[in-house]
Amino acid sequence: MKPKASRKTPSSPLIGAHMSIAGGVALAIDRALSVHATAMQIFVKSNMQWFAAAPFTQAELKAFHEHPRRGEVRSVFGHSGYMINLAAANPEFAEKSRRALAEELLRADQLGLPFLVLHPGAHMGAGEAEGLAKIVAGLDAVFEKLPKVKTRVALETTAGQGSSLGHTFEQLAWILKHAAQPNRLCVCVDTAHLFAAGYDISTEAGARETFERFEEIVGLKHLVALHCNDSKTGLGSRVDRHEHLGKGKIGLAPFEFLMRDPRFVAIPKVLETPKGKDLAEDRENLAVLRELAK
Ligand SMILES: [Zn+2]
Ligand SMILES: [Zn+2]
Numbered sequence: 001m002k003p004k005a006s007r008k009t010p011s012s013p014l015i016g017a018h019m020s021i022a023g024g025v026a027l028a029i030d031r032a033l034s035v036h037a038t039a040m041q042i043f044v045k046s047n048m049q050w051f052a053a054a055p056f057t058q059a060e061l062k063a064f065h066e067h068p069r070r071g072e073v074r075s076v077f078g079h080s081g082y083m084i085n086l087a088a089a090n091p092e093f094a095e096k097s098r099r100a101l102a103e104e105l106l107r108a109d110q111l112g113l114p115f116l117v118l119h120p121g122a123h124m125g126a127g128e129a130e131g132l133a134k135i136v137a138g139l140d141a142v143f144e145k146l147p148k149v150k151t152r153v154a155l156e157t158t159a160g161q162g163s164s165l166g167h168t169f170e171q172l173a174w175i176l177k178h179a180a181q182p183n184r185l186c187v188c189v190d191t192a193h194l195f196a197a198g199y200d201i202s203t204e205a206g207a208r209e210t211f212e213r214f215e216e217i218v219g220l221k222h223l224v225a226l227h228c229n230d231s232k233t234g235l236g237s238r239v240d241r242h243e244h245l246g247k248g249k250i251g252l253a254p255f256e257f258l259m260r261d262p263r264f265v266a267i268p269k270v271l272e273t274p275k276g277k278d279l280a281e282d283r284e285n286l287a288v289l290r291e292l293a294k
Helices: 026-034 058-065 091-110 128-145 169-178 191-196 204-217 253-260 280-293
Strands: 015-018 039-043 075-079 115-118 152-156 185-190 223-227 269-271
Touching (some): 015 280, 026 058, 039 269, 075 091, 075 223, 091 115, 115 185, 115 223, 152 169, 152 223, 169 204, 191 253, 204 253, 253 280, 269 280
Parallel strands (some): 015 039, 115 152, 185 223, 223 269
């Protein structure tokens, strides 16, 4: 007889949500388990500050690594702070961004995270070419400073709000192509950002075609994570506002495609949708993903 698959078997979908680290990074594991997540994304410090108040203590690291149920959350990765802008036109701001990213990569490495998601940067009026060159220079400098850090940087597709870069596959491909250590880079795709940036994934055919373009221009081998968010804003709006799955302008088609296509089975899919303290909305959105996988 075939053994019955339970939620804890590796065959259960690799899905979860962004979880708060308030009270200590180990508590994020408990939050993920409380919604039956098998994957989660975390900040490696308060995302409202440039730098961490203090390095991780041994006790905090131990509580995370030796959490009795750590293994049940099969994929844990980081998201960097929102203030970091490697493409900043102001040199002081650009330098601060490099230092902050370096510190976050070190912290992510201490937690054993495979990658840290990063918004590539915003050129602040300097133009796309100059912005992309600054992003590459920033990544090169940070990686050079941290030869031993194993955590990679996952460049996230952006909505293209303001002067944000990373809203086209070509821009991400350019960064991967010109970076001095491209093996330390990978890519995270956010569905809400794709749609706001003008990629119409609202139908199955559109989603399929968009990921075919991604394969051609960037390469699916670089894809390490998916942010599953519906969008409050319309196609090509270039405005980044996340919505619960199926309740926004995108609808469920791309999520069904991503949950069923075998090429994405091993890619962790996490929600970044609004929620209250009890995480009820996460439970609902994850139930939607599980249902779509059937
Ligand atoms: Zn992000
Ligand atoms: Zn995202």
